[in-house]
Amino acid sequence: xxxxxxIQSVARSALDQSRLCSFNHEVIDAPTAPLIHQExxxxxxxxxxxxxxxxxxxxxxxxxxxIGILPWQISQITEVKEAWQYYxxxxxxxxxxxxxxxxYEESGGTVPWMTHLEQSPVLPCTVDQAAKLSRIFALLRDxxxxxxxxxxxxxxxxxxxxxxxxxxxIICAAERMLQPGQANRRRTAFDPSDILRYMYTHCGEKLTLxxxxxxxxxxxxxxxxxxxRVTGLSFFDLLNEMRVGKTASFLLYTDFTIEELxxxxxxxDASHISKVFAARNGSKIGEYRRTYQKxxxxxxxxENQTACRVISYIYRNYxxxxxxxxxxxxFGLSVAKLNHLLLEQIERNFDGFLNFxxxxxxxxxxxxxxxxxxxxxxxxxxxxxKTFNRHFLKQRHMQPSVFRRxxxxxxxxxxxxxxxx
Numbered sequence: 001x002x003x004x005x006x007i008q009s010v011a012r013s014a015l016d017q018s019r020l021c022s023f024n025h026e027v028i029d030a031p032t033a034p035l036i037h038q039e040x041x042x043x044x045x046x047x048x049x050x051x052x053x054x055x056x057x058x059x060x061x062x063x064x065x066x067i068g069i070l071p072w073q074i075s076q077i078t079e080v081k082e083a084w085q086y087y088x089x090x091x092x093x094x095x096x097x098x099x100x101x102x103x104y105e106e107s108g109g110t111v112p113w114m115t116h117l118e119q120s121p122v123l124p125c126t127v128d129q130a131a132k133l134s135r136i137f138a139l140l141r142d143x144x145x146x147x148x149x150x151x152x153x154x155x156x157x158x159x160x161x162x163x164x165x166x167x168x169x170i171i172c173a174a175e176r177m178l179q180p181g182q183a184n185r186r187r188t189a190f191d192p193s194d195i196l197r198y199m200y201t202h203c204g205e206k207l208t209l210x211x212x213x214x215x216x217x218x219x220x221x222x223x224x225x226x227x228x229r230v231t232g233l234s235f236f237d238l239l240n241e242m243r244v245g246k247t248a249s250f251l252l253y254t255d256f257t258i259e260e261l262x263x264x265x266x267x268x269d270a271s272h273i274s275k276v277f278a279a280r281n282g283s284k285i286g287e288y289r290r291t292y293q294k295x296x297x298x299x300x301x302x303e304n305q306t307a308c309r310v311i312s313y314i315y316r317n318y319x320x321x322x323x324x325x326x327x328x329x330x331f332g333l334s335v336a337k338l339n340h341l342l343l344e345q346i347e348r349n350f351d352g353f354l355n356f357x358x359x360x361x362x363x364x365x366x367x368x369x370x371x372x373x374x375x376x377x378x379x380x381x382x383x384x385x386k387t388f389n390r391h392f393l394k395q396r397h398m399q400p401s402v403f404r405r406x407x408x409x410x411x412x413x414x415x416x417x418x419x420x421x
Contacts, residue, residue, distance in 0.1 A: 021091035034076035048084030059122035064130035072200035
């Protein structure tokens with residue numbers, strides 16, 4: 001890839017940014033330029049044949065093929081033997097995934113369906129499978145209307161519940177189309193396009209080019225040059241672009257404060273997240289939430305909010321004597337389920353997130369107050385200075401006293417600078 005690739009909008013619908021998904025009919029009669037997708041989508045091919053590349057890997061396409069693309073993956077139609085006619089559904093992945101995570105399989109765990117979809121994004125259907133999928137897509141169209149008609153379908157009771165249900169049905173159908181053993185197949189080599197997907201799923205962490213270099217076995221300069229060439233954005237600007245997309249999702253579907261979102265998503269502080277969001281999205285963060293939030297309408301099943309409530313509880317009670325067992329019992333969960341929910345939402349388990357919040361608070365106290373290290377350790381929830389020092393060293397790579405002497409508070413940058421990581 002030698003040219004910059006277009007990054008598609010994070011919006012699922014031109015009519016309503018808060019929609020769970022949109023539905024369209026599309027026709028393609030010639031190869032396309034590559035696209036980076038910020039939102040998840042399904043394509044169901046009714047007619048046509050050719051080849052599609054996803055993450056630079058070619059897949060043959062024929063009628064009755066289901067294609068699944070995840071956020072920050074790259075796709076390109078490289079060959080059109082016969083014009084493609086297909087349904088296109090762009091959907092809010094996190095809302096669907098919350099529902100799927102509620103239910104355990106008979107084995108006692110949840111299905112890693114996104115991993116399976118990454119491994120097998122193009123699935124040819126049998127006649128019976130195609131008929132079932134055609135019915136599901138038709139029901140979904142009836143619920144939300146056709147995007148290009150600019151006219152939503154008439155309002156129906158429990159519309160969002162029905163929409164989520166149909167999206168889950170598509171995912172279930174995709175899982176069942178996998179050949180035996182196919183879901184466990186591992187790739188032996190990375191493609192540079194995999195870096196984009198990794199950055200998106202870990203953008204709440206302190207990502208660096210050095211870390212990516214160690215993970216993907218490319219030099220830091222090669223990764224930096226690749227990202228800029230492909231997206232037109234620097235590493236830090238691209239990271240902020242991804243964080244803004246996740247910020248919009250949290251604004252729509254949770255009640256976290258701006259301060260909490262800044263910390264969870266890896267921003268410097270509330271001022272920084274507000275400035276970056278306004279610069280990227282064209283509206284103030286509070287105005288966006290007031291305009292589009294539908295927290296009471298989306299995913300009303302109580303369990304869907306469990307992960308968000310757990311995160312909020314830890315965040316607001318970090319200085320208490322918290323434990324994974326006590327917190328799990330409070331929410332009616334096992335410790336394993338508690339850690340699973342946290343890892344799915346913020347890429348940290350209970351201990352990791354609790355220490356993350358505590359050390360962040362301690363860092364502020366070290367820089368803004370004259371309190372002793374012992375006092376700060378106790379104030380943020382540690383029972384001993386030795387334990388505090390161990391966790392501080394692990395997260396900040398220096399002792400608290402060295403941190404206090406060597407770090408100076410700075411104003412947050414206006415946009416994606418080196419302080420954003």
